Amino acid sequence: MAKSPEVEHPRKACGWAARDSSGILSPFKFSRRATGEKDVTFKILYCGICHSDLHMVKNEWGVSTYPLVPGHEIVGVVTEVGSKVHRFTVGDKVGVGCLVGACRSCNDCSNNLENYCPKSILTYGAVYHDGTTTYGGYSDIMVADEHFVIRIPDSLPLDAGAPLLCAGITVYSPLKFYGLDKPGLHVGVVGLGGLGHVAVKFAKAMGAKITVISTSPNKKTEALEHLGADSFLVSTDQGQIQAALGTLDGIIDTVSAVHPLPPLIGLLKSHGKLIMVGAPEKPLELPTSALLLGRKMVGGSCIGGLKETQEMIDFAAKHNITADIEVIPIDYVNTAMERLVKADVRYRFVIDIGNTLKSS
Ligand SMILES: NC(=O)c1ccc[n+]([C@@H]2O[C@H](COP(=O)([O-])OP(=O)(O)OC[C@H]3O[C@@H](n4cnc5c(N)ncnc54)[C@H](O)[C@@H]3O)[C@@H](O)[C@H]2O)c1
Numbered sequence: 001m002a003k004s005p006e007v008e009h010p011r012k013a014c015g016w017a018a019r020d021s022s023g024i025l026s027p028f029k030f031s032r033r034a035t036g037e038k039d040v041t042f043k044i045l046y047c048g049i050c051h052s053d054l055h056m057v058k059n060e061w062g063v064s065t066y067p068l069v070p071g072h073e074i075v076g077v078v079t080e081v082g083s084k085v086h087r088f089t090v091g092d093k094v095g096v097g098c099l100v101g102a103c104r105s106c107n108d109c110s111n112n113l114e115n116y117c118p119k120s121i122l123t124y125g126a127v128y129h130d131g132t133t134t135y136g137g138y139s140d141i142m143v144a145d146e147h148f149v150i151r152i153p154d155s156l157p158l159d160a161g162a163p164l165l166c167a168g169i170t171v172y173s174p175l176k177f178y179g180l181d182k183p184g185l186h187v188g189v190v191g192l193g194g195l196g197h198v199a200v201k202f203a204k205a206m207g208a209k210i211t212v213i214s215t216s217p218n219k220k221t222e223a224l225e226h227l228g229a230d231s232f233l234v235s236t237d238q239g240q241i242q243a244a245l246g247t248l249d250g251i252i253d254t255v256s257a258v259h260p261l262p263p264l265i266g267l268l269k270s271h272g273k274l275i276m277v278g279a280p281e282k283p284l285e286l287p288t289s290a291l292l293l294g295r296k297m298v299g300g301s302c303i304g305g306l307k308e309t310q311e312m313i314d315f316a317a318k319h320n321i322t323a324d325i326e327v328i329p330i331d332y333v334n335t336a337m338e339r340l341v342k343a344d345v346r347y348r349f350v351i352d353i354g355n356t357l358k359s360s
C-alpha cells in the first residue's frame, strides 16, 4: 500500500491543500524528499496565486487529484544543495515555476523546451519520477532538481518577482516565438489580469505600441497611466472595435473564460497573429472565414522552457519589470480565490509564506 503523504518522505512539510472540487483550502501536513545529489532545497518565502491554481483547485479542467497543494510561482532562499549541484549554493535566492521534471532527452527537451515534453512533470498535482505526488508552493519548503530552479537576480524583489515564474514566462515566450518582440509593432493584450498586466510591461519593454482590450472600462486609466499602454478598447463597445479594425500586428489573449474571438480577429492587420494563452474550461468558437480573409493565424503557447524562463527573469530585472501585487497572509487564501473569480485583484495575489505559514 502507498504510504500517506505525511510519511512517504523523510522531511516534514506543511502547506494548504484543497481536498475536493469545492476548492476550499485548509492546512495540510505532508512530506518532501531528502535533498538528492542534484536537488536544491529552499525555504519558500512567497508564492503567487495564478488563475490556473483556481482552475485546478476546483477541478475545472477535469484533471485534478486531491489533496492538491497549488502554487507554481514560488520563490525563496536555498537552505541545502546536493553534492552534484553546480549552479546554486546555500543562501541563493531562487524560484520554481510550473515544471519540476521532464524526460530531458526528447526533441523538445533537447531544444530547451521542457514545457512541451510529453513527459514533463508539473509542480503540483502530478506524479514525480519516484511515483509520489508533486505538491506546490502554498507550503513551507521546496525540493527540486537544479535544472528546474531559476536564479532570482538581487535587483528583483522576491514578492513582486514571484509571479514572473508563471505569468511572466507565459507572455514573454509567445511574444518572442511569434515575432511580436520587434520594436514598433502594435500589440494587443486581452484580459488585464495577472498575465495581461505583465504582458503589457514586457511588450512595452520590447518596444511595442500597446493596446489593452478589456471588458472593464474602469481599468482604462490604470492601463494608460500606470501600466504605460498606448490605447484602451472596451471589447463590448462595437464602435470602439469598429474604429480599430485592422490595426494590430498581434494579440496576446489571456482571458480565463469563454469569450468571442471574432472582434479580436477583426482587430488584426492582414497576416496578424492571435495568440491564446488563457485556458478557459470550455472550447472557444473559431470563425474560419475571419481568418481566411487576411491570412490571419491563431496560435497557442504554454509557459516556457527553463532556459527561456531564466532569460525572461534576467530581462525583467534589467528592465525593472515586476508584477503589481497584493501581498496576503496564507489564511486569506480562500478569500483571495473568491476575489480572483470576480477579477477583483490588481493584479496578482502573492502569499507571504515566510511570515504567515507556520513551519512544521
Ligand atoms: N498558457 C499558459 O501556459 C498559461 C499559464 C498561466 C495561466 N494560464 C491561463 O491564463 C488565464 C489567465 O490567467 P491569469 O492568472 O492572468 O488570470 P486572471 O484572473 O488574473 O486574469 C484573467 C483576466 O480575464 C478577464 N476575464 C475573465 N472572464 C472574461 C470574459 N468572459 N471576457 C473577457 N475577459 C474576461 C478577467 O477580467 C481578468 O482580467 C487562465 O485561464 C490561466 O489558467 C495559461
Ligand SMILES: [Zn+2]
Pocket (backbone or CB within 6 Å): 050, 051, 052, 053, 072, 098, 166, 167
Ligand atoms: Zn500559472
